[in-house]
Amino acid sequence: MKLILLGPPGAGKGTQAETLAKRRGLVQLSTGEMLRAAVKAGTEIGRKAEAIMKSGGLVPDDVVIGIISDRIAEPDCANGFILDGFPRTLKQAAALDQLLDSKGTILDAVIELKVDDDALLARIENRARETIAAGGTPRADDNAEALKTRLMAYYKETSPLIGYYFAQGKLQTIDGMAPIAEVGRQIDALLAA
Numbered sequence: 314m315k316l317i318l319l320g321p322p323g324a325g326k327g328t329q330a331e332t333l334a335k336r337r338g339l340v341q342l343s344t345g346e347m348l349r350a351a352v353k354a355g356t357e358i359g360r361k362a363e364a365i366m367k368s369g370g371l372v373p374d375d376v377v378i379g380i381i382s383d384r385i386a387e388p389d390c391a392n393g394f395i396l397d398g399f400p401r402t403l404k405q406a407a408a409l410d411q412l413l414d415s416k417g418t419i420l421d422a423v424i425e426l427k428v429d430d431d432a433l434l435a436r437i438e439n440r441a442r443e444t445i446a447a448g449g450t451p452r453a454d455d456n457a458e459a460l461k462t463r464l465m466a467y468y469k470e471t472s473p474l475i476g477y478y479f480a481q482g483k484l485q486t487i488d489g490m491a492p493i494a495e496v497g498r499q500i501d502a503l504l505a506a
């Protein structure tokens with residue numbers, strides 16, 4: 314099974330992708346996580362991405378498309394995967410369609426998590442607080458200023474994908490304001506249908 318989780322920053326894509334991947338034996342592919350790992354490791358991609366990510370902007374399409382096409386080619390992805398944070402632009406979506414087509418496969422579903430904008434800032438500030446309380450370092454982009462840029466990027470670049478996948482008959486929408494476990498149950502229910 315090949316799925317995409319779509320939604321604004323803070324919608325809960327990462328949280329849901331992680332538990333769904335475990336329940337279904339799928340691989341979670343988060344471009345945000347991969348880029349953060351590249352920043353931490355100080356690779357060339359990481360050096361290019363660091364300042365863009367910190368400000369809340371989008372990393373260039375060719376960079377993330379390259380990362381995903383390499384990752385999808387690895388054997389553990391043969392069983393299926395959940396994309397979380399990719400695609401984020403129409404160009405990335407078209408590249409993904411082409412990539413899957415070249416492997417003779419297709420996307421099964423695109424699940425949109427719908428969350429009120431007002432809730433997003435609270436969730437992101439809460440995530441930063443919890444990370445600090447646990448003795449960790451919060452994400453460089455989990456603050457009010459970067460969130461504004463991330464939200465703008467979402468509305469400008471990513472939200473057109475809702476129409477793109479609706480037109481493909483793949484879009485399913487879920488209420489991301491529900492408690493985490495309930496969102497998970499709703500995802501399971503729609504995948505079972």
Ligand code: ADP
Binds near residue numbers: 344345346371373399
């Ligand atoms: P969130 O969805 O919570 O904002 P992510 O962890 O998915 O966070 O992504 C963090 C940052 O990584 C983004 O703000 C962006 O700079 C970069 N990024 C991740 N995925 C992509 C992508 N597909 N295209 C461009 N930039 C990306």
